[in-house]
Amino acid sequence: MISPLQTDSLISPLDDYNQALLTQVHPSDWVNPTPAERYDLVVIGAGTAGLVVAAGAAGLGLGLKVALIEKHLMGGDCLNVGCVPSKCMIRSSRVVAELQDSDRFGVKTTGAIEVDFAAVMARMRQVRAEISPNDSADRLRSLGVDVFFGQAHFQSSQTIQVDDAILKFKKAVIATGARASHPTIPGLAEAGFLTNETVFNLTDRPRRLAVIGGGPIGCELAQTFQRLGSEVVLFHKHTHLLDREDDDAAEIIQQVFIQEGIQLQLNSQLERVEKSESGTVLHFTRNGQSEHITVDEILIGAGRSPNVEGLNLEQVSVNYDPHQGVMVNDYLQTSNSNIYAAGDICMDWKFTHAADAAARIVIKNTLFSPFGIGRSKLSDLVMPWSTYTSPEIAHVGLYEQEAIAKGLEVDIIHIPFSTVDRAIADGETNGFVKILHKRGSDKILGATIVAAHAGDLISEITLAITAKIGLSKLSTVIHPYPTQAEAIKKAADAYRRTLLTPKSKRLLGILARLG
Numbered sequence: 001m002i003s004p005l006q007t008d009s010l011i012s013p014l015d016d017y018n019q020a021l022l023t024q025v026h027p028s029d030w031v032n033p034t035p036a037e038r039y040d041l042v043v044i045g046a047g048t049a050g051l052v053v054a055a056g057a058a059g060l061g062l063g064l065k066v067a068l069i070e071k072h073l074m075g076g077d078c079l080n081v082g083c084v085p086s087k088c089m090i091r092s093s094r095v096v097a098e099l100q101d102s103d104r105f106g107v108k109t110t111g112a113i114e115v116d117f118a119a120v121m122a123r124m125r126q127v128r129a130e131i132s133p134n135d136s137a138d139r140l141r142s143l144g145v146d147v148f149f150g151q152a153h154f155q156s157s158q159t160i161q162v163d164d165a166i167l168k169f170k171k172a173v174i175a176t177g178a179r180a181s182h183p184t185i186p187g188l189a190e191a192g193f194l195t196n197e198t199v200f201n202l203t204d205r206p207r208r209l210a211v212i213g214g215g216p217i218g219c220e221l222a223q224t225f226q227r228l229g230s231e232v233v234l235f236h237k238h239t240h241l242l243d244r245e246d247d248d249a250a251e252i253i254q255q256v257f258i259q260e261g262i263q264l265q266l267n268s269q270l271e272r273v274e275k276s277e278s279g280t281v282l283h284f285t286r287n288g289q290s291e292h293i294t295v296d297e298i299l300i301g302a303g304r305s306p307n308v309e310g311l312n313l314e315q316v317s318v319n320y321d322p323h324q325g326v327m328v329n330d331y332l333q334t335s336n337s338n339i340y341a342a343g344d345i346c347m348d349w350k351f352t353h354a355a356d357a358a359a360r361i362v363i364k365n366t367l368f369s370p371f372g373i374g375r376s377k378l379s380d381l382v383m384p385w386s387t388y389t390s391p392e393i394a395h396v397g398l399y400e401q402e403a404i405a406k407g408l409e410v411d412i413i414h415i416p417f418s419t420v421d422r423a424i425a426d427g428e429t430n431g432f433v434k435i436l437h438k439r440g441s442d443k444i445l446g447a448t449i450v451a452a453h454a455g456d457l458i459s460e461i462t463l464a465i466t467a468k469i470g471l472s473k474l475s476t477v478i479h480p481y482p483t484q485a486e487a488i489k490k491a492a493d494a495y496r497r498t499l500l501t502p503k504s505k506r507l508l509g510i511l512a513r514l515g
Helices: 016-025 048-058 076-081 083-100 117-135 137-142 216-227 247-259 352-367 400-405 421-426 454-466 486-498 502-514
Strands: 039-044 066-070 145-149 152-156 159-162 165-174 178-180 208-212 231-235 263-265 268-276 279-286 289-295 297-300 304-306 339-341 385-387 392-397 410-416 432-438 444-451
Touching: 016 076, 016 117, 016 137, 039 048, 039 352, 048 066, 048 076, 048 137, 048 145, 048 165, 048 352, 066 165, 076 083, 076 117, 083 117, 083 216, 117 137, 137 145, 165 352, 208 216, 208 279, 208 289, 216 231, 216 247, 216 297, 216 385, 247 263, 247 392, 247 432, 247 444, 279 297, 339 352, 385 454, 392 454, 400 410, 400 444, 410 486, 421 486, 432 486, 444 454, 454 486
Parallel strands: 039 066, 039 165, 066 145, 165 339, 208 231, 208 297, 231 263
Antiparallel strands: 152 159, 159 165, 178 304, 268 279, 279 289, 385 392, 392 444, 410 432, 432 444
């Protein structure tokens, strides 16, 4: 039987929902199997990348021997402390926002809107528990995977040790992911703080919450807590939120945050943190001026650190950097040819769907590319992503500045949702579709969408780029009316109109007369 998991720092409270979760992702009565004589594939880490590699390889029905090792919770960040719990909270916060805005739609609400924060968090735990069987130890075992719980490290270039067990392998995959990092600020550790790994353990709503970091994680959680009733102050060291995003898109989010009452401390530098009788005091400088603010909780939403410690990578000549993670080539192969990596441990794209896509590359390259024939490349992926604020920001491909840096001449098509009938009817006109295409061509180079469900809309453009479908062909796709996706067709039609040169118009006039 495996040793008990230290749940107090990972998952709490230990109510029925979390007990159900742990039964799936770290069962207390689990007995590690007797290792096979030799494994075709041993995967370290049961987050998205590790699960997809292990389940994908074992599920092919080829009789491959596959082992999966996890020291904490199966499902990794996404299930336990990332995508699933955060989107549950975001959904509740959107209900609040819709109720607060209901008068605009002719719907009157009586009295103050009351948020039961404990119930919001209980629903989150319930949903997480309901989803957890997909990532469970039992499911992986049913697929033929030998699941081991424990701390793993490389013993040699052909063996991995898990507690007292030795696993021999032909190929190994490192998928240990990353964890929340925090800035070095005097007094921060002593004062205490939350990260994405602990914030979902809350049962009481913080009255005053400081969020450090104006990137995607910080912005999503800042808006969520503000809508759920916390007084949120958001610290960001740059002059604008989401500074890696399209400027026009980021500006929309910044203005929405101001309207919703989030206190923005931009271009700020935190100097020290200290406890006081009235709460936790953050001292900072902003535009050269010293200021301070008192809160009840601090949430760190900036930065990730790769989980490379304890793997004994030096023993197997796997190159890594403590800040960047395991070094891989375009085939996700490490400096040891028999060891690969996938997911947050080695990639700049720290998204669940990116880990999934990388895992599929690893399956092919480790098992079905003998002598390197037919290997797949990470750089061939067309990777979309979305920030789940309201409205959402979704992007795929190149930004304008990236295209210019590559020496490409580009044109931009911009369709505001204020011109899209469904968006007008929905009262969701605060956004746009922006498509970047090669000048003189209908080749799509990139796109940014700001919309209520931009993360859903971006997939059409991702498909177009992946399948090398240009704007001309995209304009022939019939979109149901009325939908917000019609904005994409409007963009494609706008490109087609640029082809109506004086010469082509004269030709069309001749054809019309002949007709």
